[in-house]
Amino acid sequence: MTHKDLKEYKILILEDNPADIDLYKRRLTRQDAAKFDLTTAGTIEEAKKCTESDQFDCFVIDYRLPDGEGLDFVHHLTQKFEDSATKPAILMITGQGNEEIAVAAMKAGVHDYLTKRSISDGFFVRPILNAIQRAELASQIHYYQNELERSNQELSDFTHTASHDLKAPLRRIISYCEMLEEDAGPKLSDDEKSMLSRMTLNASRMQNLINGLLSYSLIQSEKEEPEVTDLQKMVEDIRDEFLDQIEENDAKVIISALPTQQVYPMRVRQLFTNLISNALKYRGDETPLIEIDCNIDAEKPVFRIKDNGLGIEENFHKDIFKDFKRLHNQEEIEGTGLGLAICRKIVEKHNGEIWLESEPGKGTIFFFTLGMEG
Amino acid sequence: MAKDFHIMIVEDSPEDYEVLSRAIKKAEMPAQMTHCFTGEEAIQLLTHLSSSSDSYDLHDTTLPDIILLDLNLPGTDGYGVLEFVKARNDIAYIPVIVFSTSTNPTDIKKSYKMGANSYIPKPQDLKSYKEMALHFKGYWMDCVSLYK
Numbered sequence: 001m002t003h004k005d006l007k008e009y010k011i012l013i014l015e016d017n018p019a020d021i022d023l024y025k026r027r028l029t030r031q032d033a034a035k036f037d038l039t040t041a042g043t044i045e046e047a048k049k050c051t052e053s054d055q056f057d058c059f060v061i062d063y064r065l066p067d068g069e070g071l072d073f074v075h076h077l078t079q080k081f082e083d084s085a086t087k088p089a090i091l092m093i094t095g096q097g098n099e100e101i102a103v104a105a106m107k108a109g110v111h112d113y114l115t116k117r118s119i120s121d122g123f124f125v126r127p128i129l130n131a132i133q134r135a136e137l138a139s140q141i142h143y144y145q146n147e148l149e150r151s152n153q154e155l156s157d158f159t160h161t162a163s164h165d166l167k168a169p170l171r172r173i174i175s176y177c178e179m180l181e182e183d184a185g186p187k188l189s190d191d192e193k194s195m196l197s198r199m200t201l202n203a204s205r206m207q208n209l210i211n212g213l214l215s216y217s218l219i220q221s222e223k224e225e226p227e228v229t230d231l232q233k234m235v236e237d238i239r240d241e242f243l244d245q246i247e248e249n250d251a252k253v254i255i256s257a258l259p260t261q262q263v264y265p266m267r268v269r270q271l272f273t274n275l276i277s278n279a280l281k282y283r284g285d286e287t288p289l290i291e292i293d294c295n296i297d298a299e300k301p302v303f304r305i306k307d308n309g310l311g312i313e314e315n316f317h318k319d320i321f322k323d324f325k326r327l328h329n330q331e332e333i334e335g336t337g338l339g340l341a342i343c344r345k346i347v348e349k350h351n352g353e354i355w356l357e358s359e360p361g362k363g364t365i366f367f368f369t370l371g372m373e374g
Numbered sequence: 375m376a377k378d379f380h381i382m383i384v385e386d387s388p389e390d391y392e393v394l395s396r397a398i399k400k401a402e403m404p405a406q407m408t409h410c411f412t413g414e415e416a417i418q419l420l421t422h423l424s425s426s427s428d429s430y431d432l433h434d435t436t437l438p439d440i441i442l443l444d445l446n447l448p449g450t451d452g453y454g455v456l457e458f459v460k461a462r463n464d465i466a467y468i469p470v471i472v473f474s475t476s477t478n479p480t481d482i483k484k485s486y487k488m489g490a491n492s493y494i495p496k497p498q499d500l501k502s503y504k505e506m507a508l509h510f511k512g513y514w515m516d517c518v519s520l521y522k
């Protein structure tokens with residue numbers, strides 16, 4: 001590599017001792033790792049002026065200066081570049097054995113610190129280049145973080161718009177079908193009535209699908225905070241919401257020993273709701289018996305929802321957690337195919353796992369964990 | 375002679391207006407309905423009605439007793455209309471009922487904060503529309519006192 005190809009960096013050296021400045025200059029010019037364009041300032045005031053007119057890749061700051069501490073200037077810099085996309089590298093030069101200043105400097109946002117002794121020993125160019133590289137990486141991370149936040153926001157805006165814009169026309173189609181049924185009903189033949197009710201039925205299915213998709217996409221984007229939640233109480237509440245269906249089926253739902261723990265409450269409510277709803281929906285010939293419990297004392301508590309319903313063939317055990325996967329025809333049992341996919345997503349959001357044991361005719365047990373840490 | 379109860383409905387969708395007015399009629403609400411398609415139209419009409427004197431009214435129309443307001447409108451949206459009504463001393467007393475597809479808590483909170491007197495999510499089917507109209511009638515016509 002010729003000297004011309006070397007990358008050039010603009011450096012500001014804040015140092016009041018002419019002898020030290022000389023030393024730094026010598027160290028930075030007599031080497032072939034990079035080119036440095038040096039500016040020097042003897043006071044903090046002077047350095048502040050330089051930053052107003054020029055952009056620097058790196059600041060090398062002495063810890064003691066005629067008009068203040070080097071740290072003051074570090075604070076000035078971190079404030080100045082707080083919202084900036086690219087942040088400069090900052091190096092502090094401390095006296096021998098002055099660890100306290102070094103620690104304070106690192107906390108204030110300095111990338112590295114050096115002693116004058118180590119610089120005169122020849123240890124200068126590498127730390128500067130490392131600090132510049134670290135600052136560049138930090139700027140990149142900062143950039144991607146902003147991008148990520150922006151795209152999350154866009155996704156959640158999109159979901160909101162989709163909910164509004166997809167739902168409204170559909171709701172109108174349903175209303176108009178129903179109005180037609182109301183007004184023309186008596187004049188229609190049975191075949192015609194059946195065609196009309198097919199239209200209404202399918203529009204309603206579409207509505208359920210959209211609602212399902214919405215809650216599915218909201219799981220990741222929604223800004224719900226985790227809360228310590230009494231799951232026993234929550235699941236008992238959910239059981240009450242299903243009271244009509246439970247009485248209709250003469251079903252029994254037994255809930256025992258559920259813990260109180262940190263979860264995303266709205267999501268976990270949906271998880272239990274979906275699983276209980278499935279257990280009631282896919283009932284077999286026997287009177288439905290649903291048992292919900294958890295081995296609280298185990299190192300890794302596992303929740304269990306056991307039913308005596310239709311059961312699921314083993315070759316479908318993996319597939320049923322996939323989006324839109326259904327094992328039954330719409331005509332047999334209504335559903336969107338999103339219920340268990342939503343369950344899987346909710347469990348994953350809690351760093352948990354979901355699986356099942358089931359045999360056709362012998363019922364199903366769903367197991368899941370809600371790890372949460374990490 | 376105008377009917378007893380005058381509802382202004384601000385709704386850009388002709389379909390939603392038809393379903394709503396049908397439900398109101400089915401609920402046997404003796405109401406006069408004025409339909410505005412846009413926020414601008416509503417603001418213009420309210421401005422006109424509030425400035426014309428009581429004794430002389432060309433259109434045989436008075437200020438509405440109640441305003442049913444969709445949020446998602448082209449141009450000036452429902453919030454714009456709500457803000458207009460609640461900021462004007464002479465009409466701020468008129469109850470504004472937001473009537474929207476959105477069930478987003480942000481919209482609900484914002485509406486109430488801006489002075490909405492109720493927030494009704496648009497029903498999903500005709501049956502729920504009719505139930506809503508009956509509740510609406512029971513509350514706003516039989517239960518509460520409105521300023522006349």
